[in-house]
Amino acid sequence: MKKLFAIVLCLAMVFSFAACGGEKDDDKPVLKMATNAYFQPYEYYEGDKIIGIDAEIAEAIADKLGMKLEIKDMEFDSIITAVQEGSVDFGMAGMTVREDRLEKVDFTTSYANGKQVVIVKENSAITSVDDLFAEGATWKAGVQLGTTGDIYATDDLGEDRVTSYNNANSAVLALIAGDVDCVVIDNEPAKALVNANEGLKILEATYADEDYAICVKKGNTELLDKINAAIDELVEDGTIDTIINKYIK
Ligand code: ARG
Numbered sequence: 229m230k231k232l233f234a235i236v237l238c239l240a241m242v243f244s245f246a247a248c249g250g251e252k253d254d255d256k257p258v259l260k261m262a263t264n265a266y267f268q269p270y271e272y273y274e275g276d277k278i279i280g281i282d283a284e285i286a287e288a289i290a291d292k293l294g295m296k297l298e299i300k301d302m303e304f305d306s307i308i309t310a311v312q313e314g315s316v317d318f319g320m321a322g323m324t325v326r327e328d329r330l331e332k333v334d335f336t337t338s339y340a341n342g343k344q345v346v347i348v349k350e351n352s353a354i355t356s357v358d359d360l361f362a363e364g365a366t367w368k369a370g371v372q373l374g375t376t377g378d379i380y381a382t383d384d385l386g387e388d389r390v391t392s393y394n395n396a397n398s399a400v401l402a403l404i405a406g407d408v409d410c411v412v413i414d415n416e417p418a419k420a421l422v423n424a425n426e427g428l429k430i431l432e433a434t435y436a437d438e439d440y441a442i443c444v445k446k447g448n449t450e451l452l453d454k455i456n457a458a459i460d461e462l463v464e465d466g467t468i469d470t471i472i473n474k475y476i477k
Contacts (some may be wrong), residue, residue, distance in 0.1 A: 236344075239261070254296075256294060258296050258297075258298050259289075259290045259296070259298065259317050260315075261286050261320050262299060262302055262307045262310045262315075263302075263320055263321040264302060264307065264321050264395065265278045265280075265299070265303065265305060266298075266395035267321065268280065268420040268421075269417075269475035270282045270417070271299075271320075271438075272420075278331070280477050281472055282322065282430075284474075285462065285467075285471055286299070286370075287348065288462055288468075288471070289455055289458040292458040293455075300315075300325060303399055304321060304373065304374055305374035305377060307319040307321055307466075308329060308332050308333055310444070310446060312332060314445055318455065319333070321443035322342060322379045322416075324440060324475040325439050326376065326379065327430040333444065333446055335442065335455050336444070336452060337441065337460070338440060340439065340440040340472060341439060342439070342440050343414045343438060344377050344414060344435035345412075345415060345435055345437070345439065346360070346430070347400065347403065347413065347422060347428055347430055348409065348412050348429060349426060351427075353371050354409060357432075358433070360385065361384060361385070366389065367389065367410060368389050368391065369385055369410050369411065370392075370400075370403055370407070370409055370412075371390060371391070371411065372393060372413065373393065375413070376438060377381035377414070377435075378390065378392050378412075380412065380435060391408055394414050396417050400421045400425060409433075414438075416476060428457055455468075
């Protein structure tokens, strides 16, 4: 009986040890990321989980920092404010590095490239990006609020010809409904949207080339340096390429 008791006790100890051992995620400090998860393939929902290129790279960075990643989904337009206020540690959302944003936040080294393209209906009278800028043209563009697509289109076409929506999907629905004549948006999300909706195409010419990076609170060089070091390692060992190639065929 005593022997049996000893064995049971031993087993119990082994099991509880196993349960405590290994990586205990809950004990790790939390690294909070802000994003806007309607931007396939960079960040989007699969069920109630946010997946995508940014989500996976962020996970790998958090791992390197010995931290546990927590993703907060919000309007794209709110990300920089959240980073400035410190309610999150960083923003990652296929976000383009821009001078005016550098006045509000600091950016890491770039981990990917993007470009702005134009989506139109398959039978659209708009046949090239230049048509949009033609003398006397009145074509209307739909964009996602606060994105570079919004900024460029507003600069080039004027406020009256641009309508901003909360996310790219709403902008595309407006295009399908005929409320706007085109949508200006990043290339990869554009491809995903054209694949998901019938009767749309992307115009050949690129509107603008861009670099994507992570933003942190201005002056938070400690976190900036750590993330940059992690990105360097993840570029070097091929992790970032593998992640990008997994989502962009
Ligand atoms: N690259 C563009 C920008 O920085 C669009 C990014 C939109 N990202 C998103 N997750 N909705 O303005």
